[in-house]
Amino acid sequence: AQKITQTQPGMFVQEKEAVTLDCTYDTSDQSYGLFWYKQPSSGEMIFLIYQGSYDEQNATEGRYSLNFQKARKSANLVISASQLGDSAMYFCAMREPYSSASKIIFGSGTRLSIRP
Amino acid sequence: ETGVTQTPRHLVMGMTNKKSLKCEQHLGHNAMYWYKQSAKKPLELMFVYNFKEQTENNSVPSRFSPECPNSSHLFLHLHTLQPEDSALYLCASSPLAGVNNEQFFGPGTRLTVL
Numbered sequence: 001a002q003k004i005t006q007t008q009p010g011m012f013v014q015e016k017e018a019v020t021l022d023c024t025y026d027t028s029d030q031s032y033g034l035f036w037y038k039q040p041s042s043g044e045m046i047f048l049i050y051q052g053s054y055d056e057q058n059a060t061e062g063r064y065s066l067n068f069q070k071a072r073k074s075a076n077l078v079i080s081a082s083q084l085g086d087s088a089m090y091f092c093a094m095r096e097p098y099s100s101a102s103k104i105i106f107g108s109g110t111r112l113s114i115r116p
Numbered sequence: 117e118t119g120v121t122q123t124p125r126h127l128v129m130g131m132t133n134k135k136s137l138k139c140e141q142h143l144g145h146n147a148m149y150w151y152k153q154s155a156k157k158p159l160e161l162m163f164v165y166n167f168k169e170q171t172e173n174n175s176v177p178s179r180f181s182p183e184c185p186n187s188s189h190l191f192l193h194l195h196t197l198q199p200e201d202s203a204l205y206l207c208a209s210s211p212l213a214g215v216n217n218e219q220f221f222g223p224g225t226r227l228t229v230l
Contacts, residue, residue, distance in 0.1 A: 004158075035218055037221075042223065043204055043206075043223055043224040043226065044221055044222070044223040044224065045159075045206060045208070045221035046221075047218045047219070047220065047221075050218055091159065095217075103161060103164060103172060104161070104219055105161075106158050106159035107158060108157070108158045109158070
């Protein structure tokens, strides 16, 4: 069965520092997609970045980059130059491939707090 | 309205009440989802609809009854709920199948069952 593991329940980081949020996954499929979402206290899940299992380069979106290590089955999120507005819950997720309608499995999340 | 909207944003109900949650997406997507997010638990997928047809029921109790009249609207009908059903209920939508399609989420309905 597919599984997503986020081992850091909470993290504190100084503003302007870079931060890495860990994510490991388990799947026997060769084709899959990995996502990171941000959930502020307002509750809405905000899509941040996507990595396909066949993508050779790590995905980047502005200050977000995904450190994809396929052999280790890890997909860590790196946030450069953290800002106070980055304080939120962050969820790693994986899509089951070839499903009839895009089923996504979420990890338990990491609560990131940015200190001024 | 843009994106995915959910109403109401907050709902308090008794165990004997009947209420409905509404979700609407303005993105032209064909798949819609209900998720439950309880405190200290991972996000749980409840239902998946694809072109108005239910394709996934993740062993959800029958006191939760989904309805998808068209690809843009999704409802979750609630009746005789339990206090442990208190949670944030999130709706999402996505384009049809394909590994690289992210899901777009609504703001959620925070439900409290007394």
